[in-house]
Amino acid sequence: MSEAPYLTFDLDTPGVSRGHLVIPGGTDRGELSLPVFSLNKGEGPRLLVTGGNHGNELEGPIVARRLIKWLPEAQTCGRVIVLPVLNPLAVEAWSRNTPLDGLNLNRIFPGRADGSVTERIADAVSRVLLPMADTVFDLHSFGPTWDFPPAATTHPIADPDLMARTVRMAEAFKLPLTLVWQHNDTAGMFDITAQNQGKVFVCTEFGGGTVGADNLAIYEAGVRNAFIALGLIEGKAEYPTFRQQKSGQTLETRPSDELKSPAPGIFEPRCSVLDEVKQGDLVGILHPMDSLSAESIDIRAPETSIVLAVASGAHVEADKVVALVARPLKK
Template identity: 75%
Template sequence: MSKTPYLTFDLDTPGMSTGHLVVPKGDDCEAISLPVFSLNKGEGPRLLVTGGNHGNELEGPIVARRLVDWLPKVQTCGRVIIVPMLNLPAVQAWSQDSPIDGLNLNRVFPGRADGSVTERIADAVSRLLLPMADTVFDLHSFGPTWDCPPSVVTHPIGDVDLMAKTLRMAEAFKLPVTLLWEHPDTKGMFDTWVHSQGKVFVCAEFGGGTVNAEALAIYESGLRNGLIALGLVDGKAECPTFRQRKASKTLETLLSDELKSPARGIFEPRCSVLDEVSQGGLIGVIYPVDSLSADAIDIRAPTTSIVCAVKSGIHVEVNQKVAFLARPLKP
């Protein structure tokens, strides 16, 4: 058995091909075969679409699998490679992190050939798939315990030209929110590695909470808009309807916009995503669970903001994030 990752088919083959990206066995598990779809229509943009980076965010794998079904009928040029379940062990366990080594795939790029299974997956993608693409769409969701509008997310990039190209690509999805997110933990992230190679990377955060038909239709529409913007398919991009509105906002969120719980308890949201709140506006309430006499604790907005994401009603620990605020991105 090979000790290096390999593809079971040739990505340069014209037309539609399917096969697997084989991640070699290690001390922790046997070899893993990740299903891969490729549609090569010659010259043009080269796109890699991935889902299932986090295994409990299933909107990505579903929309990626839908793309496999309809893309062959509409793609006009270029090459699209689709990996619906990038972190297969995590998807099977419905877990953000791998159940085998406990690692977060989105924190170990570019990976290690001699590492644990999550590092070997990142290494295989970095070596064999990423060189074949100029643009990456990584399909996430905000996770099952959050309410979040369908969004396209990128992080600040030092390269001004690449930052501008990435924002334009993100805005082309025409999802309700395009978000420039000052994230505190970008080391080893898939997008950080892709950006370091001068390539455009768009992270689609396909909402949160539960997977439902209406939401999936919005996500699929946004992905189609992205393909239209790249010139891979013909058509006119349209803003999908979200909560009876057709609009797309470009926002930024800073580290100071992360609101955290000051105590253990049950968090009750008192706002909805995309609400505009004034300074001091009520975001939610923490109810202590160990005493009925203890007062509830208000979580309030430190500045006038737009609610970007809010935790669902759930028990939270001290210093656990309960909301993200944002504001319009300045040119």
């Protein structure tokens, strides 16, 4: 059994290579082999594309596999590495976290070589693949209980030059939304690890986690636009059509933009994503289910803003987020 993660092929080999990233076994389970695709066309950008970070977000792995089909004919320079499924154990279980150890892969980077299986996956990606890239696209969706527009996202970055380059890269996807997302739950995220190394990292959030032909077409078009912007392929970038519109906007959101449920119950949305709301406008209604005499509770916008995400009719506990709002990014 190997003591260190490794690739079964040489990334410097010209042309197409296919093989595996081998994750060493541990006390919790044996060795894992994650399929990896590489296309090396010499000098140029070095891009890593990953999907399946969370196992219940399935658009990313599908779009990643689609890239593999058309890249050999389209790519003109540089090197692209595609790892369609970062966490196969979670994908197989359709679970956000790894069932074996209960960990969220996107909260334990850079991982541990002597840790549990999720930590070993993060360690392998951090040590073997991340050093080989200058830019990273991590393909997510927002999860199965949310309505969220196709978006390219990042977090605030202390380095102003890296921040500017990252926002430009995110905007190059030309998705309906580019989002700078400030929230407190960032420890151990893949993008923080990459950004600390000076790499441009864009996390795409592909809607609400329901795989459909129209949404997949939007997501693939956005990724293709980003490849064009990097100079990896030729072509003309265009905004994909989302809800009869071809446009994009760049927003920012803060922890205070989370609208939370004041009590347990069923949340009923009363607005749609990307709606503009004014202070006091109705965003949704919380219906308590533990008492027939309890009044339903209106949840209203705290200020003029744009609806970023709404929980899709889910039962929620008290103090859980039911909607997010945002506002235009101040550059």
